[in-house]
Amino acid sequence: MGQSLITAIRDNTGSTRSRFSKKWAKSIPFLLMLPALAVMGLFALFPVINAFRLSLYDKQLLNPGETFVGLDHYSQLFSNGEFINALKVSVIYVAGSVALQFLVGLALAALLSAQGVKGKRFFRTAFILPYTLSELVVSLIWLQMLDTEFGIINYFATLLGADPQNWLFDFALPAVIVANVWWGSTFSLLMLESAMQGIPKELYEAAEVDGCTSWGKFVHITLPSIRYVSLLNMIMITLYTINSFGIIFVLTAGGPLGSTDVIGMFMWRSAFQFMDLGLGATISTIIFVVNILITFVYIRLFGLNTLKEGA
Amino acid sequence: MQKMKVLALVFVMAVMTILAGCGGKSSGSGTSQNNQGGDSTAATSAEPTELTVINQDRWAPYVEKAVKIWNDEHPDKQVKLNQLVLGYPQLRQKITTAAAAGQAPDFSLIDSVWVAEFADAGYLKPLDSIDPEWVENDFKKDFYPVFVNGDSYEGKPYAIRSQTDMALIWFRKDWFSQEGIQPPKTFEELMSASKHFSQKDVQAKYGNSQGIAFPGGLKAGETTTSLLMPFFWSSGADVFKDGKVVLNSPESKAAVQFLADLVNEKASTKEVIAYEWDRATKLLATGKVALSVGGSYEYAMIKNTTGWSDAEMKEKLGFVPIPAGGSGKVATSAGGMDYVIYEKAKQPELAMEILKIVTGPELMKEFVVDTAQNSPRISVTEGLDKEKDWFLAETGNFLYDANVRPVIPEYAKVSEQIQKMIESTVSGKTPVDQAVTEAAKAISDVTGLPQ
Numbered sequence: 001m002g003q004s005l006i007t008a009i010r011d012n013t014g015s016t017r018s019r020f021s022k023k024w025a026k027s028i029p030f031l032l033m034l035p036a037l038a039v040m041g042l043f044a045l046f047p048v049i050n051a052f053r054l055s056l057y058d059k060q061l062l063n064p065g066e067t068f069v070g071l072d073h074y075s076q077l078f079s080n081g082e083f084i085n086a087l088k089v090s091v092i093y094v095a096g097s098v099a100l101q102f103l104v105g106l107a108l109a110a111l112l113s114a115q116g117v118k119g120k121r122f123f124r125t126a127f128i129l130p131y132t133l134s135e136l137v138v139s140l141i142w143l144q145m146l147d148t149e150f151g152i153i154n155y156f157a158t159l160l161g162a163d164p165q166n167w168l169f170d171f172a173l174p175a176v177i178v179a180n181v182w183w184g185s186t187f188s189l190l191m192l193e194s195a196m197q198g199i200p201k202e203l204y205e206a207a208e209v210d211g212c213t214s215w216g217k218f219v220h221i222t223l224p225s226i227r228y229v230s231l232l233n234m235i236m237i238t239l240y241t242i243n244s245f246g247i248i249f250v251l252t253a254g255g256p257l258g259s260t261d262v263i264g265m266f267m268w269r270s271a272f273q274f275m276d277l278g279l280g281a282t283i284s285t286i287i288f289v290v291n292i293l294i295t296f297v298y299i300r301l302f303g304l305n306t307l308k309e310g311a
Numbered sequence: 312m313q314k315m316k317v318l319a320l321v322f323v324m325a326v327m328t329i330l331a332g333c334g335g336k337s338s339g340s341g342t343s344q345n346n347q348g349g350d351s352t353a354a355t356s357a358e359p360t361e362l363t364v365i366n367q368d369r370w371a372p373y374v375e376k377a378v379k380i381w382n383d384e385h386p387d388k389q390v391k392l393n394q395l396v397l398g399y400p401q402l403r404q405k406i407t408t409a410a411a412a413g414q415a416p417d418f419s420l421i422d423s424v425w426v427a428e429f430a431d432a433g434y435l436k437p438l439d440s441i442d443p444e445w446v447e448n449d450f451k452k453d454f455y456p457v458f459v460n461g462d463s464y465e466g467k468p469y470a471i472r473s474q475t476d477m478a479l480i481w482f483r484k485d486w487f488s489q490e491g492i493q494p495p496k497t498f499e500e501l502m503s504a505s506k507h508f509s510q511k512d513v514q515a516k517y518g519n520s521q522g523i524a525f526p527g528g529l530k531a532g533e534t535t536t537s538l539l540m541p542f543f544w545s546s547g548a549d550v551f552k553d554g555k556v557v558l559n560s561p562e563s564k565a566a567v568q569f570l571a572d573l574v575n576e577k578a579s580t581k582e583v584i585a586y587e588w589d590r591a592t593k594l595l596a597t598g599k600v601a602l603s604v605g606g607s608y609e610y611a612m613i614k615n616t617t618g619w620s621d622a623e624m625k626e627k628l629g630f631v632p633i634p635a636g637g638s639g640k641v642a643t644s645a646g647g648m649d650y651v652i653y654e655k656a657k658q659p660e661l662a663m664e665i666l667k668i669v670t671g672p673e674l675m676k677e678f679v680v681d682t683a684q685n686s687p688r689i690s691v692t693e694g695l696d697k698e699k700d701w702f703l704a705e706t707g708n709f710l711y712d713a714n715v716r717p718v719i720p721e722y723a724k725v726s727e728q729i730q731k732m733i734e735s736t737v738s739g740k741t742p743v744d745q746a747v748t749e750a751a752k753a754i755s756d757v758t759g760l761p762q
Contacts, residue, residue, distance in 0.1 A: 061411050062432035148582075149599060169585040253530045256585040257740055272404060274723050275428075 048288060054281035061275035073282035083283075085258050086266040089173065090242065093262050096177040097184065097241045102234060104181060105188020110218060112189075113196040131186035139250030142179040146251070172252050172260045179247050184240070188233050195229035196222060231302045238298070239291050263287060359389035362658055362665060365406055365419035370473060370648070371396045373678050377668035390661065410434045415653035417662040423461065423472065423649045423715070424533070424722050430464040431720035436652045437467040441663045453672070457645045458687045461715030470649035471670045472687035474679055476608040477632070477643040477709055478538040481592055483601050484629035486517055494629055498545075498569050498636045501602075505578035508601035518598055521580055523573060524591035525604035528584030528734035529727070535588075536726040537644050537716060538604050539733060542566045544644075544714050546636035550725065550754065551717050556762045559751035565637050568743045571736045584734045604633075606646070607706050611683045625701065632709045645713035647687065679703060685710065724757040 055073055059066040077083045108127055112120055130138065145152050146167040154164040167175045199222065207217050223230075245264030248254065254261035254269075263283065271280025366374055371394055378392045395416070397405055403425065409415050415434060429435050439446040446468055451459050454472065462470040480495060486508070487494065495501035501523075507513060509522035526535045543549060546569070548562035573579040583591070589612065592605035596616035607630075614624055632643040650670060652662045668674060672691050679686045680700055685707055686692050692707035717725055732750035735741035741749075755762050 061407050062428065062434070064411070149594075149597070166582050166585070169582045172585070252585070253532070255528055255530045255734070257528075257734060257738055269727075273727075275407065 048285075051281040051284050051288070054278055055285045057278050059276075059278040059281075061271075061277050066278070069278070073279055074286075077279075077282060077286070082258065082261070083263075083266060086261050086263045089259065089261055090263045092173060093177060093180075093248075093260070094238060094241045096174075097180045098234065098238050100177065100181040101184045101188050101237050101241075102230070104185040105192055105233070106230075108185065108189045109192035109196055110222065112193055113222075127189055128186050130183050131190075133183070135183070135244065135246035136250065138179065138183045139247045142175075142182075142247070143251055146175055146179075168252055169256055172256060176248050176251050176260050179251065180241065183247070184237060187237060191229055191233045192226055195226040199225045227302060231298060235295055235298050238294055242287060242291060242294075359391035360658055360661060361391045361393055362418075362661060363416040364392065364394040365402070365409070365416050366394055366396055367399060367402060367420055367648070368396050369682055370420050370678075373669055373674055374665065377665050377674060380668050381665060388661075390665065410653065413655060415655050417656040417658050418650055418652045418666060420473065420648050421470070421651055423470065423647050424726070426462060426470045426649055426651065427464045427718045427722060428720045429651065430467075430469045434654055435469045436654045436656060436659055437469055438471070438652070438663070439468055441652065441659050442667075445663070445667060449667075453688050453690050455645070455687055455689060455710045455713070457710060457713045457715055461645065461718060462649055464718060470651045471666055473648050473650055473670060473675070474682065474684040475645050475647035475687045475710065476606050476684055477645055477706065477713055478541045479605055479607055479630045479643065479706070479709075480633060481595050481603045481605050481609070481613070482629045482631075483517075483595070483598075483627060485627040486601055487629060494631050495602075495634045496631070496641070497634050501634045502569070502572065502576065502578065505573060505602055506576055509578045517601070519601055520599050521594075522578040522600065523602040523604070524579060524586070524594045524600040525570070525573070525583055526586045526588055526591055527570065527737045528586070529730045530585050531588040531590070532730070533588075533726060534606070535730045535733060537646050538606060539570065540716055540729070541633035541642040541644050541714070542570060542636065545633050545638055545640060545642035547638035550729070551719065551758075551760065554760060556751055556755045556758065556760050558754060559748050559762060562637055563751075564743050564747050567732065567736050567747055569636065570733060571739070571743060574737050574739070581738050584738050608684055610702055630702075630706065632712055641709075641712050643709050643713045645687075645710060645715055647684075719758060721758045725754050728753045728757070 054066075056068060056070055057066040058069045058072075108123075111117060112124055112127075117123075133141070144150070148154060148164060148166045151167075153167065158164055165171065203221050203225075204217055207221060212220070243264060245262050245268065248260050248262055248265055249268070252260040254265045264287075267280055267283040267287070270276050270283060362378070364374055374394060375392060378390050382389050395405070399422075402420070403422070406415075406419055406421060410429070410432075421429065426435070438450065450468060450471070455475075458472045458475070459468070462468060462472055480501065482494065482504070484494075487504070490507065490513070492504050492507060493500070495504050505522035507522070508517070508519060514520065526538060528535060543563055543566045546562045546566040548558070548560055548566055550556065550558050574581045574583070589605075589609065591600070591603040592609040592613060593616065594600045595603040595605070596613045610624075613619075613628060617623075617627075619627060632641040635641050650666050652659050652666070656662055670688075672688055672694070675686055675688055676691045676694065678684075679691065680695070680703070683703070685703055686695075687710075692704065692710075695704045695707070697704045716722065719725065728750045732746045736743050736746045751762055754760075
């Protein structure tokens with residue numbers, strides 16, 4: 001077998017061998033990828049296909065049978081006011097979270113990459129700390145901090161002369177966005193800072209010689225150089241924010257009056273509180289399609305060349 | 312060809328290795344496997360029979376005790392307990408998944424509001440099909456009538472209540488005494504007392520920030536339904552009657568209007584719609600409100616938060632059932648956790664025997680006293696030490712005025728509609744008439760029952 005591999009590799013690199021050996025050599029990469037593809041198929045592709053199949057059926061978790069209902073679940077959802085509300089809330093939650101996470105991550109990454117900043121190690125550790133906590137712990141910390149009576153945020157607000165606020169009632173959506181940004185910005189920071197570290201110093205030196213300001217260097221050198229990583233970062237945090245709802249689950253449970261009821265919460269309620277697997281699968285299929293569309297939109301916005309730059 | 316075979320074998324082994332890593336046995340962290348008690352010689356005389364159980368942490372030690380008692384008394388019929396212990400949030404998902412996969416345990420603990428859903432799906436075994444004598448002579452005679460009805464579905468008993476709790480109006484007895492106010496017995500008295508303690512000069516005296524607090528929305532989830540349903544019952548309203556949805560009635564509207572008026576009259580705040588399940592009574596325990604609508608299970612929390620001794624609790628903490636509305640009768644709700652035996656149980660008779668010990672008067676008394684929760688057995692309540700266990704003895708009497716939440720398979724969806732109806736009216740978003748009408752229609756849609 002070892003001999004066969006060597007022969008095949010030789011064939012691949014241009015040696016003249018039999019037609020069989022050439023074909024054999026071409027198939028080796030695919031054979032080597034097969035285990036990974038099989039695992040991906042089993043754990044990534046199959047659930048997606050099965051979710052779509054399930055969305056066409058009326059399937060309750062506690063009842064063994066399933067009845068074909070076609071696209072009923074889809075039409076039912078798009079005529080449901082609560083689902084439409086969940087879509088609207090999700091758009092605001094995701095847009096707010098992603099924009100702020102990216103900008104905060106970018107600002108912190110720029111700060112940590114800048115020359116002459118003292119205490120970088122301390123700040124890097126401090127900034128990374130939230131990301132070491134689980135979503136549940138982060139949610140519980142914010143629940144305490146936002147407490148009307150005993151929360152530290154109201155404590156500081158009153159020290160500054162402001163009235164204590166019920167953040168999770170009057171400002172529920174902004175409050176959950178801020179909690180999500182506090183936790184998620186570290187991911188952007190890590191990705192963007194590592195990209196910034198890879199920018200050749202000569203570029204900055206040349207710009208300095210040409211009299212470029214710090215802002216000019218950031219806009220004309222740093223930002224274009226991290227386009228590919230920025231695209232990946234935006235895609236990843238967007239998809240994660242759409243799919244996750246742990247912080248909302250703990251802080252507001254979708255309320256008050258549906259003001260933080262994102263699509264993930266809606267799906268959880270349908271599938272696991274009401275045991276309606278068919279409806280839950282329909283929502284997860286919709287989320288999947290939205291994820292794919294958003295990825296394409298990002299790629300179009302950043303330009304197809306951005307992907308080629310990273311390849 | 313030989314090389315192809317070797318490659319294929321390597322590929323198959325690689326895939327199997329990866330897949331094997333994804334499998335594995337169930338976690339042992341919450342599992343107790345005990346062959347409890349019995350002398351060792353007796354235990355070895357017969358092969359022990361395994362009982363599989365899914366339970367919660369506070370209940371699990373009592374099942375272990377029951378197995379030990381059984382093993383001590385039956386040396387030839389030893390039981391090996393395989394008990395998976397979970398927290399409440401994981402309980403429903405674990406049990407539904409196991410039941411749907413045909414891998415239900417012999418018995419488990421479930422929330423009493425899930426019984427109809429599980430029974431309707433055919434997962435539970437009627438208790439009278441296992442031990443009709445016990446059902447007739449013990450279950451129907453010693454359990455409060457509310458549980459005999461509430462733990463039955465379509466006329467068959469499916470569950471045994473392990474403990475119970477009820478909705479109460481908690482109030483600061485010491486503040487009431489100082490102000491010369493009597494404990495509320497009617498809606499009017501409740502409104503009057505709540506408004507009294509929301510006055511600025513009274514608040515300055517006691518340091519509270521509102522009169523009454525209650526969980527009023529989806530955030531508190533099931534707690535909202537279980538604690539506020541008694542307002543409907545005491546108004547003479549209900550959700551279902553004789554196979555029909557009867558929520559859309561003047562009595563229901565009066566109950567919802569009363570809750571909305573607590574906010575409209577400034578006795579409470581519309582922020583109650585964003586309260587967590589235990590927020591209202593935490594506010595009472597920290598002196599921020601004079602009254603709260605809470606559960607009897609919060610007694611221990613109030614005691615811990617206030618740091619009051621038993622004597623101080625008696626002196627400062629008052630409690631009454633939900634006062635009388637239009638019906639002229641006080642009301643409360645009876646909740647709690649149930650033990651159920653599964654249709655696919657491998658040892659249903661043995662499971663029943665163990666449950667008869669766990670829910671028997673002796674262990675039940677130990678359990679309810681230890682956890683400060685009410686007993687669903689009349690004999691246990693009557694046998695309590697009235698000095699030492701005064702709270703349980705006094706509240707036990709309220710169970711004769713108790714109702715259970717609707718016993719229907721679609722309960723979770725019905726409960727959500729009730730929570731939404733209360734949230735939208737208390738917040739002032741939807742007029743009472745409209746909210747009740749919409750909730751009744753939605754409940755009719757999800758249950759398929761006519762109005």
